Amino acid sequence: MTAPHRGSRDTKQGAAIEAALAGTAEFRTAQDLHAQLRDGGVRVGLTTVYRHLQRLFDAGDVDTVRTPSGELAYRRCGGMAHHHHLVCQHCGHTVDVEGPAVESWLQRVAQQAGFSDIVHTIDIIGTCADCKRG
């Protein structure tokens, strides 16, 4: 049944937040999710929404991107491997991209420079086809 997560209790709030995320494939902001839950009759605090999203992110269950206006948006991560995002700076439309080639390049240059314990971020921003046209 409701088997939410190892190491965390099973609360209405947590279940509601995970359900809300499970219900869509889109990126949602914390504020957005909070408003939706409230409107749906779930009594939950904004703080709790932030905390659950943070926990889900740490557990690798959700991805995040920055919206053009600077907010952090979350989306459930269908167990997909590590990947990056192409973000349209005009409409915020995002496309997932995987880059085995890039990952191995990163490992190679890091190794050549004598670096270890590498972490990296790649931000790719541009104009999507729709916005180019419009």
Place this chain on the structure above:
Amino acid sequence: MTAPHRGSRDTKQGAAIEAALAGTAEFRTAQDLHAQLRDGGVRVGLTTVYRHLQRLFDAGDVDTVRTPSGELAYRRCGGMAHHHHLVCQHCGHTVDVEGPAVESWLQRVAQQAGFSDIVHTIDIIGTCADCKRG
């Protein structure tokens, strides 16, 4: 002489901000630029830095991206050939790396997704050989 921009006066502050941007090919945050200018002896307010960056962006003279921590970073458009940095999180040691392979990969995935006017940032952070030993 100092021919700054159509429609704007020629002030020390404006010139200093444009000079600071012209001096690097990297993305810089407003806070960052402000601190650098202050340290360099330029008396300028944070507000003014933000206003000039905004104006330069509106004029199409600079690009912007969001840093992972959510701040807006600005970079002058059309600069020299760029490169990325490997940064040691312990001692701050930095190594420049160029990646023709990565650049072309970026172009390819962007094109496949129908994106244009691509800009990107790649941050690579790890532990350098010296710190690994120590």
Place this chain on the structure above:
DNA sequence: ATGGGTGCAAATAATTTGCAGGTAA
């Protein structure tokens, strides 16, 4: 002189944290 430029301080806004009290196990 005069209107745009400047910058301090206050206003926004997203997100985080302190803390008192609730609740799952």
Place this chain on the structure above:
DNA sequence: TTACCTGCAAATTATTTGCACCCAT
């Protein structure tokens, strides 16, 4: 009962705006 969870309110941080004053033209 005992932690962990919740959520209000206050704190933080990046950015914007109000407004009185200054300076390039």
